Amino acid sequence: MKHLSILAAILLAVVLGGCNPKGMVSTNQEIEIGKQSSKEIESKYGIVKDAQLNDMVNTMGQAIAKCSDRPDLEYTFKILDQKDVNAVSLPGGWVYVYKGLIDETKGKPDELAGVIAHEVGHIAARHHAQMMGRELQAQILIGTLTKGDVQQVAGVFANVQLLRWSRVQEFQADKLGVKYMYRCQRWDAQGLVNFFDTLLKIQKNHPSKFEQIFLTHPVTEERIKRAQEYLNALKAGTEKP
Numbered sequence: 001m002k003h004l005s006i007l008a009a010i011l012l013a014v015v016l017g018g019c020n021p022k023g024m025v026s027t028n029q030e031i032e033i034g035k036q037s038s039k040e041i042e043s044k045y046g047i048v049k050d051a052q053l054n055d056m057v058n059t060m061g062q063a064i065a066k067c068s069d070r071p072d073l074e075y076t077f078k079i080l081d082q083k084d085v086n087a088v089s090l091p092g093g094w095v096y097v098y099k100g101l102i103d104e105t106k107g108k109p110d111e112l113a114g115v116i117a118h119e120v121g122h123i124a125a126r127h128h129a130q131m132m133g134r135e136l137q138a139q140i141l142i143g144t145l146t147k148g149d150v151q152q153v154a155g156v157f158a159n160v161q162l163l164r165w166s167r168v169q170e171f172q173a174d175k176l177g178v179k180y181m182y183r184c185q186r187w188d189a190q191g192l193v194n195f196f197d198t199l200l201k202i203q204k205n206h207p208s209k210f211e212q213i214f215l216t217h218p219v220t221e222e223r224i225k226r227a228q229e230y231l232n233a234l235k236a237g238t239e240k241p
C-alpha cells in the first residue's frame with residue numbers, strides 16, 4: 001500500500017509539473033536515496049564491464065559535471081547493459097547511459113555528450129526531489145523518513161520504465177544541458193539538438209522502435225525548437241552561459 005501511495009504522489013508531482021518547492025530534500029538525503037537506487041538499477045539491468053567504454057563515458061561525464069551548476073557533487077557515470085536508446089539519472093549524482101545509446105551515437109561524441117549533459121541538468125535542477133512529491137518531502141522534513149522509506153523511494157527511481165519527467169522539467173534539462181556543453185567548450189553544443197534530430201529520423205523510419213527510444217524523456221518538435229533557440233541566444237550573447 002505504501003508503495004502505491006508513493007507512486008501516486010510521484011504521478012501527481014509529474015502531472016503538476018514540478019510545482020513543489022525546491023530545497024526541502026537535502027543533498028545528503030538525495031545521495032542516500034540515489035545510492036540505494038543505484039544498487040537496485042545495477043543489479044536489475046546489469047552493467048557493461050568494457051573498461052574502454054566506461055572510461056570514455058566517465059571521462060566525458062566528469063568533465064560535463066564540472067561545467068554544471070552543481071560541480072561539487074560526487075558523480076558516477078556507468079553504462080547499463082540494455083539495448084534501448086535511453087539514459088537515466090538518479091538523485092545525488094548518478095547517471096546511467098544505456099548500451100543502445102552508446103551504439104546509436106557511435107562516432108558522434110557531441111551527441112552522447114549532449115545527452116549526458118541533459119541528465120546532469122536533471123540532477124543539477126534537483127528534479128528528482130520535485131518528483132518525490134510533497135507528502136514524502138514533508139515526511140523527510142519532519143524527520144520521520146525511515147530506512148524503509150528510503151528504500152521504497154529508491155525502488156521507485158530504480159523502476160525506470162515508470163519514470164516520466166514533466167514537459168517543464170524536460171525543457172529545463174535541455175536548456176541546462178545545452179548551457180553546460182556551451183560552457184565546457186569541449187564538444188559542439190549543437191550535440192543535443194542533433195541527437196534529437198536523429199531520434200525523429202528513427203521515429204519516421206521505424207515507428208515501432210521509437211516507442212522504446214528515450215522513453216523517460218519523450219522528444220517533441222517543441223523541445224528541439226526551444227533547445228535550438230536557446231543555443232542560438234547563447235551564441236548571439238543575448239543569454240548568459
Ligand SMILES: [Zn+2]
Pocket residue numbers: 118122165170173216217
Ligand atoms: Zn530528461
